[in-house]
Amino acid sequence: xxxxxxxxxxxxxxxxxxxxxxxxxxxxxxxxxxxxxxxxxxxxxxxxxxxxxxxxxxxxxxxxxxxxxxxxxxxxxxxxxxxxxxxxxxxxxxxxxxxxxxxxxxxxxxxxxxxxxxxxxxxxxxxxxxxxxxxxxxxxxxxxxxxxxxxxx
Numbered sequence: 001x002x003x004x005x006x007x008x009x010x011x012x013x014x015x016x017x018x019x020x021x022x023x024x025x026x027x028x029x030x031x032x033x034x035x036x037x038x039x040x041x042x043x044x045x046x047x048x049x050x051x052x053x054x055x056x057x058x059x060x061x062x063x064x065x066x067x068x069x070x071x072x073x074x075x076x077x078x079x080x081x082x083x084x085x086x087x088x089x090x091x092x093x094x095x096x097x098x099x100x101x102x103x104x105x106x107x108x109x110x111x112x113x114x115x116x117x118x119x120x121x122x123x124x125x126x127x128x129x130x131x132x133x134x135x136x137x138x139x140x141x142x143x144x145x146x147x148x149x150x151x152x153x
Contacts, residue, residue, distance in 0.1 A: 018131050018149040022097035025071050026152045028060035031101075032070035032094065036087050036123065038077025039113070041137035042104040046074065049140040049147075056144045060151035067093040072150060075123045078106040078113050084120040091127040099150055102129045103143060105136040112136070 017026070033046060049056045050063055064070050067090045079087060091100070102123040105111035109122035123129055133146045 014152060015145065015148045017152050018146075020130055021099060021150055024097050025099060025150060028062070028153075029071045029099070029147070029150050030064045030069055031061055031072045031074050031147070032064055032067045032090070033074045033076070034087060034090055036075055036077045036083040036107070036126075037080035037113075037119065038104060038106055042076035042106075045137045045140050046076070046103070046143060049143040051140075054140045054144050056147050059144065059148045059153045061144075061147040067091075068095070070094050070098070072099040072101060073127075074101045074103055075107055075127075076103045078109070078111060078116070078119045079121055079123060079126050080118050081120045082118075084126050087123075087126050099130045100127055101131040101133060101146055101150070103133040103146070104138055105134060108132055108134060110134075 035043060048054060073091060073094060075087065102108055106113055107123045113119065131146050131149060133142050135142055
């Protein structure tokens with residue numbers, strides 16, 4: 001019986017590093033996801049990005065449960081009034097150096113719910129943003145590409 005081994009496409013070439021990313025985060029990054037008020041469309045795509053098909057972990061990105069263990073915050077949704085302070089506290093709890101990735105159109109201020117009465121603003125209005133991922137919802141490939149721009153892998 002023949003053995004095929006692992007069947008996968010070769011990794012695309014390493015991306016250019018995103019400007020302003022600390023050299024200490026190159027290679028691997030621990031990511032804390034924060035839902036600041038999204039519709040969960042972005043969360044489904046993040047799940048796909050870390051799933052077996054797109055496998056963001058092979059490029060050095062890993063989801064963690066605590067901001068104290070994180071190097072990066074992956075923030076989705078337009079920031080609601082109720083989530084502005086928790087986002088600030090999560091950002092403060094993440095040790096330096098850190099990166100903030102705004103994921104999805106709502107996080108960037110161009111999504112369908114951005115003008116709602118419960119919205120405090122964009123992610124950049126609350127904490128500094130280093131990398132952006134446009135799309136409603138963003139494709140898993142775009143999320144992986146943003147994470148690769150941080151890890152350099």
